[in-house]
């Protein structure tokens with residue numbers, strides 16, 4: 001039997017995800033012929049390419065002309081017109097430069113030139129914006145380092161998801177799959193196709209692909225699986241309609257499920273004997289039985305057949321699973337141990353080292369992202385010692401807990417054994433919130449551990465959660481204070497809003513966390529079990545999202561000015577490892593920043609300069625490299641090709657540009673700008689003008705005539 005395994009877009013542009021190589025290795029060991037394809041990276045080759053983007057740009061321009069001629073456009077048509085204006089301002093340049101941008105990201109020299117890296121990543125982002133504009137309001141975009149896909153006119157109900165798969169006007173992938181991908185799959189004459197959806201954004205593309213395959217080959221068995229569906233067993237049991245597109249869904253671990261499915265299709269059994277499976281039995285969806293894998297009996301991942309040269313990185317960082325489940329398993333917001341991964345199962349360290357060696361031989365890679373929910377210090381230490389003892393020149397990053405066992409000595413051992421980057425969940429700088437979460441962590445220990453890692457040469461990424469139920473504004477500020485106090489030892493962070501997942505302890509014991517009500521979604525809602533809720537104490541949701549989050553982002557931007565813009569444009573979690581391996585640690589960035597931004601000493605990512613006093617004395621003028629285009633009567637869109645950045649100014653704010661003549665200082669420009677707006681709140685206008693000026697300077701839309709010279 002021939003099996004084709006597919007990883008649909010959106011995906012990770014710098015490394016293959018681990019699900020297909022794990023399944024491929026297992027099925028090949030059992031004697032099956034397996035073809036694995038990462039469509040997430042094939043999209044980059046096929047759709048984000050010069051010829052294709054030029055075609056898209058022509059379609060976007062035609063649509064824009066139509067919208068311009070509308071006498072009374074609706075609100076939606078106005079929004080669309082604005083999105084198209086933004087896309088066309090850079091369309092020619094981006095279409096022309098896209099291959100150069102991809103090449104730069106694969107170049108071992110240009111990748112490490114931060115300005116070049118940022119330019120290339122931005123061009124990729126603009127190419128995705130152009131493609132998205134053609135299918136407006138759908139968005140195929142970067143999101144926290146990965147690509148993301150949303151079709152906002154469709155909800156998460158099964159009926160909407162299925163309708164989205166047939167929408168030629170808004171579905172970015174429909175025609176591409178129909179004309180390019182499906183024929184290339186069918187030519188292989190498979191008997192079983194497995195589609196693995198890890199991220200929620202992959203659900204519509206997965207169903208689109210399945211529908212098309214099913215229409216072309218009704219006899220073909222199509223099985224869906226992956227983490228995006230793993231927590232949705234109960235919802236899927238209520239959704240027989242979803243089985244019009246697919247034949248079965250694996251909702252837990254996949255190795256033995258896929259093997260049993262293949263054997264069942266060969267006639268050895270029926271679907272009821274396949275573990276971890278949902279299938280349609282008459283008009284009812286049935287779940288078979290639960291099977292938990294022995295992680296030590298699984299083979300090393302097999303990346304054979306994946307187009308490794310397509311990925312946008314100078315060296316592939318291999319995702320390598322080292323355990324399933326979490327040894328701690330107690331955090332109140334988390335569903336890892338209760339929902340998806342069942343019991344904690346570590347893979348023996350000697351097997352992990354063998355995996356690394358075999359992948360190094362197979363792919364030539366020295367960089368590994370140990371794929372785990374949290375690996376213990378003892379296991380990291382054992383791994384580092386084994387790598388050192390064998391004299392292997394491997395580098396790795398992983399996800400771990402802030403454990404007291406990460407002493408200076410242990411951190412030194414880890415660094416000597418190749419550890420370069422640890423991603424750890426601090427979540428909060430408030431002891432009360434940490435206790436409510438059951439993190440098992442003291443704030444003062446977190447600070448010590450972070451410093452120990454930093455001193456040993458291991459960069460630290462901290463994950464923060466804002467808005468845990470019952471958290472107060474004052475407690476949220478304690479988190480910001482922690483980051484500010486420990487900023488020297490932190491390289492990057494993730495600042496996420498709390499999400500309530502079914503299966504978490506917060507969901508099971510809502511009263512304990514001050515939750516008074518939870519709004520359950522409709523029965524056929526496939527949204528990953530995120531529920532909205534109300535609380536009786538702490539911040540309400542509106543305060544969290546509307547006030548505390550913007551305040552936090554501004555504060556964190558000031559604390560980590562060099563780390564945030566870098567991390568913000570990373571296209572994948574694998575990239576920091578390359579940077580930290582090459583440059584050892586954050587001081588590179590600080591050094592680089594200080595040297596490189598000498599002419600703009602406040603060039604931080606915050607919209608607020610850290611050195612306002614200095615900014616006020618600069619004499620800005622429009623950079624003649626800038627391409628600009630009048631968006632419409634309300635918006636002026638600017639494009640800076642040197643940096644690959646677009647900026648839209650409202651008509652009123654664009655008046656500020658005409659004041660930037662190279663003769664007046666920022667102070668004079670801003671004063672004139674606010675004076676011209678008599679009747680408007682003077683203080684507000686002044687600060688708005690200052691904010692705009694500094695943002696335009698940071699992104700080099702404005703250049704500075706007098707550099708750092710102070711006004712006499």
Ligand code: SF4
Nearest residue numbers: 326329330331334373
């Ligand atoms: S948040 Fe991390 S440490 Fe806590 S239970 Fe989940 S996986 Fe484990």
